[in-house]
Amino acid sequence: MAFLGRRNFLKRGTIALLPTLLPAGKLMAADNATNAGAAPGNHAIKLFGDGEMFAPEAYIAELSNAFAATKFEQDRYGVGGAVAALENKFAAITGKEKAIFMPSGTMANQLALSVLSGDKSKVFVQDTSHVYRDEADAAQSIFYKRLMPLAPGETYFTAQQLQQSIDALAEAEVFETGIGAVSIENPVRRTNGKTVPLAEIKKIADYCRAKNIRLHLDGARIFMAAAWTGVSVKEYAAHFDTVYISLYKYFGASAGAVLCGSKEVIDKMPHLMKVHGGSMYGNWTNAAMALHRLEGFEERLQKAIETWGKISGALNKISGIKIAPLPGGSNIYSLALSKAIDGTKMHAQLNKEFNIKMPRPDEQNHSFVSVNETLLYQPADYVIHAFKTSMR
């Protein structure tokens, strides 16, 4: 079988011409980078992360492609141009009245929870969530919210656990401060991309509605959940008052977030962004890139899943390697190697010889690998061949 060698692959397509313009040193530097994104035309398959994160030259080339396709215009302080187009697109995708571009997901989460909870101070979150663990206690120190973590170590809390915890407050605390909001992250990064079942989201949403508690979705990677569960982004979003989606984890932007919700909530955001220093003069580079990469994204991701099915199916027939989805998981898979295989050597050879970057196996010879659209840079047979060769 004729495998497309890396060099032959580079000869194909327009971006493939770029390496010839680059000094070898630059290519080497990009090759050695692990998380810096594919070098221009270098098109590494990255079995980590959720999608393409372009290095500067590739970013500029891709933004030029975006401009050639749509002749987008700049915004001013987030008004007009590519930003307005992005906001309209995401409002439609999520089925919400309005959307707003924000500089970061952290700001989107924090401002959404602050507005949704009003003067009530308690916000229920997953113990494993980004809001609870990775936002520098912003809710507590800047927004005067008391985060109430549920289900330690787990992907999600159930409606029953939420209800029990809220009911217990009546006994446990003297002063009633009110439940402001509930936040759900889906999928959950800290549990390797595991998803919250739609049936449980519905139960939580029903309970919250009955209690007049507002519900926020940290859907940084909601497109990953949608691709793996078959539940559309709109269906997920329908159960929440506000939804945040990342623009850089898999839509190629260098930063940014979009927050979607009712006009009433979203219209409060420009002022809040300004007073928190998040109102930036120009946002169009990120908005235009995300809009461009959104085009056809879901189809490409489905193809990547299909390709991964072929790859993992073939590799699982080889003794000493076991690839398995995680229960309730999305794009992160378990990859276990037997002791007979030198995982460190395999990792290095895949990178050096085949331009396939995967997380280095741990002491148990185990790794978590991620499926994303960079898999489409090569045919399934190329990846299968690369693994077989590197395992020897």
Ligand SMILES: Cc1ncc(COP(=O)(O)O)c(C=O)c1O
């Ligand atoms: C689940 C989740 N929510 C929110 C964020 C925050 O995004 P940002 O880096 O844009 O602040 C992240 C970033 O890693 C995340 O993984």
